[in-house]
Amino acid sequence: MAGRLMRAVVYEGYGGGAAKLKHVEVPIPPPKKDEVLLKMEATSVNPFDWTIQTGRMRPILPFKFPYIPGIDAAAEVIEVGEGVQNLKAGDKVVSVLSFGGGGGFSEYAVASKALTVKRPPEVSAAEGVGLPIAGGVGHYAVQLAKLGNAHVTVTCGARNADFLKSLGADEILDYNTAEGAAHKSPSGKTYDYVIHCATGIPFSTFEPNLSKNGKVIDLTPGPRTMLNFVFQNENLEYLIGLVKQGKLKTIMDSKYPLDKAEEAWAKSIEGHATGKIIVEH
Numbered sequence: 193m194a195g196r197l198m199r200a201v202v203y204e205g206y207g208g209g210a211a212k213l214k215h216v217e218v219p220i221p222p223p224k225k226d227e228v229l230l231k232m233e234a235t236s237v238n239p240f241d242w243t244i245q246t247g248r249m250r251p252i253l254p255f256k257f258p259y260i261p262g263i264d265a266a267a268e269v270i271e272v273g274e275g276v277q278n279l280k281a282g283d284k285v286v287s288v289l290s291f292g293g294g295g296g297f298s299e300y301a302v303a304s305k306a307l308t309v310k311r312p313p314e315v316s317a318a319e320g321v322g323l324p325i326a327g328g329v330g331h332y333a334v335q336l337a338k339l340g341n342a343h344v345t346v347t348c349g350a351r352n353a354d355f356l357k358s359l360g361a362d363e364i365l366d367y368n369t370a371e372g373a374a375h376k377s378p379s380g381k382t383y384d385y386v387i388h389c390a391t392g393i394p395f396s397t398f399e400p401n402l403s404k405n406g407k408v409i410d411l412t413p414g415p416r417t418m419l420n421f422v423f424q425n426e427n428l429e430y431l432i433g434l435v436k437q438g439k440l441k442t443i444m445d446s447k448y449p450l451d452k453a454e455e456a457w458a459k460s461i462e463g464h465a466t467g468k469i470i471v472e473h
């Protein structure tokens with residue numbers, strides 16, 4: 193395959209949002225040692241992806257321009273590089289592509305064997321691709337917290353209140369109201385954990401609402417989150433297992449073909465997705 197051309201979407205510098213995505217043809221990358229070549233089935237757009245484009249993570253990310261975005265991958269293994277024993281051509285997988293190298297917005301991509309997990313037939317490409325970076329992160333967090341029998345208070349826009357109740361949320365706060373913005377639990381509870389996944393909220397609003405040993409887990413994009421990010425195959429396998437058993441759902445906001453990747457990009461930048469924004473190949 194190496195050397196043949198494939199369709200890809202790239203951007204060539206910082207800034208410019210969806211308007212700066214370009215459709216090009218580039219050579220199919222060869223899998224190196226411990227890597228697999230993937231035929232992409234789906235990727236997703238997450239706030240993390242377009243945050244890289246803004247230049248907020250320079251000089252760490254991206255490694256170089258032109259850059260093919262897309263870090264989540266649901267795909268089929270086409271070729272394996274030297275040293276790959278646990279995967280073979282024909283395996284359906286979910287992968288995390290290199291943060292610095294990206295590659296999901298293309299027909300083929302290379303992934304490390306260490307960041308690639310087999311996907312059972314019960315889990316579709318679109319369901320599986322939501323799991324690695326897990327944008328639309330709040331809807332997974334609620335479901336996982338409920339699986340752990342936690343009492344869950346959610347902040348969301350009023351339009352999503354019923355949706356989040358259906359996922360198991362016990363209390364709902366509308367972030368557009370004063371009480372919601374202050375994160376006060378309606379029943380007066382304090383929080384043992386706050387999963388912080390909306391940008392522009394000062395830590396000082398969490399502090400008065402935390403229990404004695406309460407913790408804030410900050411998922412918002414930035415160099416600090418990058419440094420704390422630890423990917424473990426067994427965690428992804430665990431999540432795929434929950435989807436297979438019907439215990440965890442991937443809620444899809446919208447799906448776009450690769451030809452319309454810029455529409456998916458713009459939708460994510462708008463910040464009003466409910467669940468995952470998927471790009472299918």
Ligand SMILES: NC(=O)c1ccc[n+]([C@@H]2O[C@H](COP(=O)([O-])OP(=O)(O)OC[C@H]3O[C@@H](n4cnc5c(N)ncnc54)[C@H](OP(=O)(O)O)[C@@H]3O)[C@@H](O)[C@H]2O)c1
Nearest residue numbers: 239326327328329347348349367389390411412413463464
């Ligand atoms: N560290 C990690 O591994 C990791 C992984 C995934 C995501 N993240 C981060 O987590 C954040 C969320 O990502 P995402 O993909 O879930 O984003 P998203 O899908 O773009 O989030 C959009 C949703 O957030 C709601 N929202 C906006 N402001 C809010 C606020 N102040 N309080 C409560 N809800 C609010 C919106 O509601 P309305 O439409 O009603 O306004 C909309 O439903 C991002 O900062 C992302 O980078 C981190």
